[in-house]
Amino acid sequence: MTEAVPSWTDERVELLRRLWDDGLSASQIALQIGGVSRNAVIGKVHRLGLAGRVKPIGPAAVNGQRKADEVEIETAVIVEEPTLPEPPAIVAHRPAPDFPLEPRPAAAAPAPSAQPVALAVSERVTIMDLRDSMCRWPMGDPTTPDFRFCGARAITGLPYCTQHAQVAYQPAAERKRDRRVAGMR
DNA sequence: CCCTGATTCGC
DNA sequence: GCGAATCAGG
Numbered sequence: 001m002t003e004a005v006p007s008w009t010d011e012r013v014e015l016l017r018r019l020w021d022d023g024l025s026a027s028q029i030a031l032q033i034g035g036v037s038r039n040a041v042i043g044k045v046h047r048l049g050l051a052g053r054v055k056p057i058g059p060a061a062v063n064g065q066r067k068a069d070e071v072e073i074e075t076a077v078i079v080e081e082p083t084l085p086e087p088p089a090i091v092a093h094r095p096a097p098d099f100p101l102e103p104r105p106a107a108a109a110p111a112p113s114a115q116p117v118a119l120a121v122s123e124r125v126t127i128m129d130l131r132d133s134m135c136r137w138p139m140g141d142p143t144t145p146d147f148r149f150c151g152a153r154a155i156t157g158l159p160y161c162t163q164h165a166q167v168a169y170q171p172a173a174e175r176k177r178d179r180r181v182a183g184m185r
Numbered sequence: 186c187c188c189t190g191a192t193t194c195g196c
Numbered sequence: 197g198c199g200a201a202t203c204a205g206g
Contacts, residue, residue: 025190026190038189038190042189042191043191043192051190051191
């Protein structure tokens, strides 16, 4: 097939803008877009004038990559009381990948009974289909082409749906070691 | 060492 | 305009 990438098409640029605005690093964006190096991404970002974005939180928190070299502020887990009638200024940092938190069984043979579904199950959406008020919880590695977002109805004021908001802002509960899938490289 | 973005500069 | 190489920082 034609592996040759056209170049920075509108779609690719749009994706680039979105991912960059989403806080993904250049290397991650490059891996996801494919066909471009991280330098290319950075270069394009600068040309587009997107550089100098506000540094969110979590330089590479997307990957469970921890370095004992430095003490990071990963402890930025916002501890909140069980009651959250109002969305405080929660610092939405990029949550760690979550594979074991899928509320949907793999084999989804709907066997449509005469039962109207009140809420559609989480529909994974791509970055392109991600709209506002959609849960922006990342599913899968941003480095893979099948990277999706939850896409469910997000809580007003929060970037996540009820399901993921819980895990995103869980109280100072115990934290279990998250073992990521077999990493390449 | 790993990573990050910023910049330069030949193409 | 593009991006590899390089730079500078964490």
